[in-house]
Amino acid sequence: MMNKKIKPFVGSCLLAASLIFPAMQSAQAAEKLTLAHAFPSEHIFHLTSTTFMDELKKEGADINVDYHPGGSLGDWASIFEQSMEGVVPMTMSFGSSEFDSRLDLTFMSYIVSDWDEAFKAYGPKGQMTEVYNDILGEMDLVVLGIVPTGFGSIVMRKGNQSEPTNFPTDSKGIKIRVPAIQVGIERFKSFGFNPVAIPLSELYTALQLGTVDASGIQTASDVWLIRDVVESYVLTKDYFEHAFWVVNKSWLEKLSEEDRQKLFAASEATMIKIWDEAQAVDENFLEKVEQSGIKIVKLSDEESAKAKQLAYANEWPFMAKSLGPKIMDVLRNIAGLN
DSSP states (O other): OOOHHHHHHHHHHHHHHHHHHHHHHHHHHHHEEEEEOSOTTTHEEEEEEEHHHHHHEEEESEEEEEOTTTTTTHHHHHHHHHHTSSSOOOOOOOEOOOGGGGGGGGGGGSOSSSSHHHHHHHHHTTTHHHHHHHGGGGTTTEEEEEEEEEEEEEEEEOOOOOOOSSSSSSGOOOOOEEEEEEEHHHHHHHTTTTEEEOOOGGGGHHHHHHHHHHEEEEOHHHHHHHHEEEEEEEEEEEEEEEEEEEEEEHHHSSSOOOHHHHHHHHHHHHHHHHHHHHHHHHHHHHHHHTTTTTTEEEOOOOHHHHHHHHHIIIHHHHHHHHHHHHHHHHHHHHHHHO
């Protein structure tokens, strides 16, 4: 028989355990979601991440977000790969042909020409989300949204007074830095430049030393970071820079249906807010660039139309080889070429 002094003590322990155990079960029930990207707090990825976490709380999803910005879990390519493997279930990243040659379409020129067109194509429920889902779905990823960062144009190095706008006539002989992607090389060759593939990490020094005369594929926020070595900013607006916000498909499918729908609702609300902010952010950076003393050079309507025709005649057929007719039909429809 249990000792009378021990019996109340055991009863108290059992009561305490009965109160603690459900709380432990509840804590364990919350799904952990690691969200990581490689960019600083000033980048739109951080705003997207914090907005999503706020929206997820509003939805009451039983998901705890473990947030790692600024590359604390690796560079953007390694985090993207970890998302494919489900190690880091969620990230925001740019496309790379390293994972699939079709992802170079993120760098394709003149799919859209202004923010209204960009929103229709890349914004919530836009056609491009479906295109990217078809590609990234093969990597066990689901696209939650396309994050806009702005239109890319050309910078001329400090001290270089050239202002090429009439392609390919006044761009001949100009060495221009491009990322190590063939689609960029094809574009600027068709524009009349001499493209040189240089990593982003070496761009500042290349402009500073005169290794190249110019750099393509530069958004206003990019230009702001290298403003000390830039003379002018030629607004070709030849491509619309954007990134993917993805979640691992296998991880997503393990969620309860209720939490999955709450995550989708939170991501949709996030993308609506981000698109409302993105254009203002891009325009603010352009204003800061101009105020820093960099000359802003605009193409005339005729010059812009000529640049588009060069891209459509040269770059687009090159990309069609990897993208295939289905995706190209979507792109032509968006660009009004059908």
